[in-house]
Amino acid sequence: MRFKKNKEKNAHRLMLKEKRENLAGYVFVGPMLIGLTILTIIPAILSLIFSFTEWSFIAGLDKMKFVGFRNYTQLVDDPVFITSFKNNLILLLVVPVQLILSLVLAVIINKSVYFKNFFKVVFFMPYISSIVAVSIVFQLLFQPSHGPINQFLRSIGMDNPPKWLADIHYALPSVMIIMTWVGIGFCLIVYMAALQSIPKDLYESADMDGAGPWTRFRRITLPLVSPTTFFLLVTGLISSFKSFDIIKVLTEGGPSYSTSVVTYYLYTTAFENLKTGYASSMAWALFGCVLLITVFQLYGQKKWVNY
Amino acid sequence: MENKSKLWKVTITILMLILGIAFLLPFIWMLSASFKPEVDVFKYPIEWIPKNWQAVQNYTEVWFGEHPFGLYYWNSIKISVLTTIISVTVSCMAAYAFAKLEFIGKNVLFILVLMTFMIPSSSIIVPQFIIFRWLHLFDSHLGLILVGSFSALGTFMLRQFFMGLHNEFLDAARMDGAGQRILFTKVAVPLVRPAIATYAILRFIWTWNDYQNPLIFLRSDHLSTIQIGIQKFSSESGAYYSLIMAGTVSAIIPLLLIFILGQKQVMEGIAMGGVKG
Numbered sequence: 001m002r003f004k005k006n007k008e009k010n011a012h013r014l015m016l017k018e019k020r021e022n023l024a025g026y027v028f029v030g031p032m033l034i035g036l037t038i039l040t041i042i043p044a045i046l047s048l049i050f051s052f053t054e055w056s057f058i059a060g061l062d063k064m065k066f067v068g069f070r071n072y073t074q075l076v077d078d079p080v081f082i083t084s085f086k087n088n089l090i091l092l093l094v095v096p097v098q099l100i101l102s103l104v105l106a107v108i109i110n111k112s113v114y115f116k117n118f119f120k121v122v123f124f125m126p127y128i129s130s131i132v133a134v135s136i137v138f139q140l141l142f143q144p145s146h147g148p149i150n151q152f153l154r155s156i157g158m159d160n161p162p163k164w165l166a167d168i169h170y171a172l173p174s175v176m177i178i179m180t181w182v183g184i185g186f187c188l189i190v191y192m193a194a195l196q197s198i199p200k201d202l203y204e205s206a207d208m209d210g211a212g213p214w215t216r217f218r219r220i221t222l223p224l225v226s227p228t229t230f231f232l233l234v235t236g237l238i239s240s241f242k243s244f245d246i247i248k249v250l251t252e253g254g255p256s257y258s259t260s261v262v263t264y265y266l267y268t269t270a271f272e273n274l275k276t277g278y279a280s281s282m283a284w285a286l287f288g289c290v291l292l293i294t295v296f297q298l299y300g301q302k303k304w305v306n307y
Numbered sequence: 308m309e310n311k312s313k314l315w316k317v318t319i320t321i322l323m324l325i326l327g328i329a330f331l332l333p334f335i336w337m338l339s340a341s342f343k344p345e346v347d348v349f350k351y352p353i354e355w356i357p358k359n360w361q362a363v364q365n366y367t368e369v370w371f372g373e374h375p376f377g378l379y380y381w382n383s384i385k386i387s388v389l390t391t392i393i394s395v396t397v398s399c400m401a402a403y404a405f406a407k408l409e410f411i412g413k414n415v416l417f418i419l420v421l422m423t424f425m426i427p428s429s430s431i432i433v434p435q436f437i438i439f440r441w442l443h444l445f446d447s448h449l450g451l452i453l454v455g456s457f458s459a460l461g462t463f464m465l466r467q468f469f470m471g472l473h474n475e476f477l478d479a480a481r482m483d484g485a486g487q488r489i490l491f492t493k494v495a496v497p498l499v500r501p502a503i504a505t506y507a508i509l510r511f512i513w514t515w516n517d518y519q520n521p522l523i524f525l526r527s528d529h530l531s532t533i534q535i536g537i538q539k540f541s542s543e544s545g546a547y548y549s550l551i552m553a554g555t556v557s558a559i560i561p562l563l564l565i566f567i568l569g570q571k572q573v574m575e576g577i578a579m580g581g582v583k584g
Contacts, residue, residue, distance in 0.1 A: 024487040025410025032401035033416065035457030040423040043434035050434065057437050112319040120574060121567070122327040125334065128566045128573075130516040132534045133555035136541045137337045140548055143349075148336060151351040181330075186577065193578030242427045245518040249538055263429040270433045271523070283430040290427050 044287075050280035057276045071281035081282065084253075084260040087172060088241055088289075091261065094179045095236035099229060101180070102187035107221065109188075110195045120192065124185035131182065135249040138178050139165065165251055168258045175250060175259050179243070187232050194228040195221070234297045241289050262286050334559075341365055341552035348548045365553040369540075372550075376557060378529060379536035386448055386521075386532060387514040390455040395507050398461030403495055405462065406469035407477065408487070424459040432523055439524060446526045454524060455514050461506050464576075468502040469495060505576035508569040515562055533558050 051071055055064040075081050109119045126134060141149050142164035153161035162170040198221065206216050244263040247253060253260035253268070262282060270279035328335075339355050340348045342362040347354060370376045404410070405417050435454065436445065444450030472495060480494045496503070521532045531539070537554045544551055566573055 021408055021487070022410040025404045025408040025413065028400045028404035028408065028487075028491070029416060031397045032420070032457060032462060035397065035453070036420060036423050036459065038438070039435065039454060039457050040426060040431060041419075043431035043438060044423075044426050046434035046437070047431055057433070057440070108319065108323060112316055113323050114316065114320045117570075119323060119327060121570060122331060124566075124574070125331065125563070128512060128562060129334075129559045130518070130534055130562070132516075132518050132538050133558045134333075136537065136551060136555050137333050139541075140340075140348075140552075141333060141336065146349040146351075148349070148351070148353055151349070151353075155351065181333075189574050189577045238427075242429060244429055248522070249518070263427075266429055266433075270436075276433055276437070279433055283433065286427055287430045290425060294425055 047280045047283050050277050051284050053277040053280075055277045056274045058274060067277070071278050072285075074278065075281055075285060080257055080260065080265055081262070083257050084262050084265040085285075087259060088261050090172060091176060091179070091240050091243065092237055094176050094183070095233060095240055098180050098183050098187050098236065099232055102184045103191050103225070103229075105184070106188050106191035106195055107217065110192055120189060123188050126182045127185040131245045132249050134178070134182060135246055138174075139250065142174055166255060168255050171251060171255060171259045175246065178250070179240075179246065182246075183236070187236075190228055190232060191225060194225045198224050230297075230301065234293060234300075237293050238290055241286065241293070262289075337552050337555055340549055341556045343549050345547060345549050348552075361549070365549050366557070369550055369553045369557060374536060374540050374543075375529070376533075376536060376540075376554070379531055379533045380557075380561075382448070382530060383515055383533040386452055386455075387511050389448075390452045390514045391507050391511045393452065393456040394458065394461055394510050395503060397456060398458075398465055398506070399496060399503060400491070401462045402465035403469050403491055406466045407472070407474075407495065420459045420462055424463070428519065432519070436523055445524060446530065448525075448530060451520055451524045454520050455510075455517065461510065464506055464579075465499065465502060468499040472498055501572070504569070505572040505579075508565065508572050509576050511565065512562060512573070 052066055052068060053064050054067050054070075105123065109116055113119060141147055144150060144161075144163040144166050147164075149164070150161040164174045165171050202220050202224075203216060206220060211219065242263060243261065244267065247259055247261050247264045248267070251259040253264045263286065266279050266282040266286070269275050269282065335355065336353070339353075339357060342360055342365065343354070343357045344359050344361040347357065347359060401420070405413065405420075439445040439450050442450075444453065476494055476498065477490055480490055485493070516534065517532075518534045518538075521535050525531060525535065528539075537551075537558045540554050541551045
């Protein structure tokens with residue numbers, strides 16, 4: 001009898017504790033959830049709704065007109081959108097270039113230099129600097145007539161150096177050069193961490209088997225950093241799709257849309273042409289692309305990453 | 308053999324040093340241009356160390372001229388500090404709960420937070436803008452701080468560290484009758500302090516460098532951050548390149564200082580989860 005009572009008491013206490021912990025849990029996650037709901041989840045839903053309407057936010061809500069999928073079909077026929085989207089795809093090429101360069105640098109810095117930390121800081125500096133400042137500096141460096149880069153090219157005998165950001169054909173590659181320069185440090189740091197976690201005896205036993213540096217790199221380093229490569233590839237692709245600042249400050253999408261990207265076209269459509277509905281359909285197209293890459297990540301991880 | 312490999316290492320170090328300097332040439336050029344009189348900026352061959360110095364005039368002109376750089380600075384500091392404080396607090400609380408507490412619906416809520424992480428900020432910026440206009444948060448620092456403060460990223464990052472805490476610590480404190488508030492503030496948070504410092508530095512840097520949010524959520528000049536400020540300055544100063552470079556140097560320097568001071572934390576944070584703003 002007494003035993004039973006005790007058990008009941010314990011159960012009661014346990015329930016009380018559980019209730020308390022439930023409450024504590026909600027109190028602790030509450031602020032974050034409320035913030036995310038108001039600032040992310042509701043806007044995402046609104047953006048989906050807007051994407052099916054023809055509306056401008058300066059007009060009242062009663063002016064909102066539902067048009068079904070018309071915004072989306074219009075996107076496919078919009079040459080500026082198509083160009084912007086194509087540019088986004090071309091910009092993706094920056095990611096593999098970054099990965100290769102940063103892996104090579106990481107291997108060198110990790111093994112064959114003094115002052116490792118110093119080199120890490122050097123290559124990381126562009127990443128930490130504001131993209132606005134970096135863009136402004138490069139505008140001057142790439143200045144066609146008297147910018148230092150072209151003056152240098154002329155001095156080594158190139159009579160007609162490219163006009164870089166002012167030329168339709170060279171503007172996008174120029175942006176890509178800058179993006180590579182900015183992003184290398186990030187990949188480098190992540191790769192260095194991965195390299196440091198490779199057990200040393202693997203290399204030692206390979207040495208004993210008479211493997212040269214190239215074989216060691218191909219057979220040990222490359223496979224063992226493959227999870228990192230994959231991670232950097234995915235985050236790189238996603239952030240490439242999201243890039244906005246550099247385009248806005250550096251080129252404003254020009255000359256003649258040759259560097260326009262989806263985020264930039266979205267921005268001008270929403271805030272300069274005030275087409276809220278149409279811009280929202282772009283927002284969801286962008287979200288779709290990011291989602292696609294994420295799905296690719298979930299499947300690809302199992303398939304291509306060898307530990 | 309030993310000597311040979313040492314020589315090899317020295318050679319590689321020197322080669323890398325040259326590569327490193329080449330890599331930083333844009334910064335070196337910027338710094339040097341900011342010290343020169345306007346006519347020397349585009350002189351070729353480049354005078355890396357200026358022959359004629361005009362550093363004091365240039366920087367005075369930038370800081371005390373037409374554009375209130377001091378004010379932009381102050382705005383940036385205020386916004387970055389407050390965003391960091393709120394973001395760290397809110398993320399810590401949520402991360403602790405997701406890692407160490409049991410409550411009904413925990414997994415569902417966590418997946419919800421995960422999902423918000425995938426939404427690109429550009430995708431929701433238009434409705435955010437509209438909501439802010441309705442709530443009268445548009446063109447105010449408060450609004451900008453709120454936008455930057457609630458990101459799922461901090462929750463993930465810190466959750467990892469709270470999960471790594473041994474339950475014995477918490478249980479022992481619990482035996483002594485500590486409530487959740489005490490457990491959190493006196494036991495859990497102090498134990499993950501290095502991780503919190505890392506996240507705080509990263510958040511500060513991201514907020515300081517942020518361009519898109521201030522561009523969209525602020526309008527008045529006197530509220531502008533340094534990023535908006537230098538962009539305006541550069542597009543309005545037209546051909547005064549030495550002044551523009553003095554402006555960009557001013558915008559980069561404080562961050563570089565923070566980075567060099569908190570170098571270890573920043574790099575560890577980046578390496579750990581490969582975090583990206």
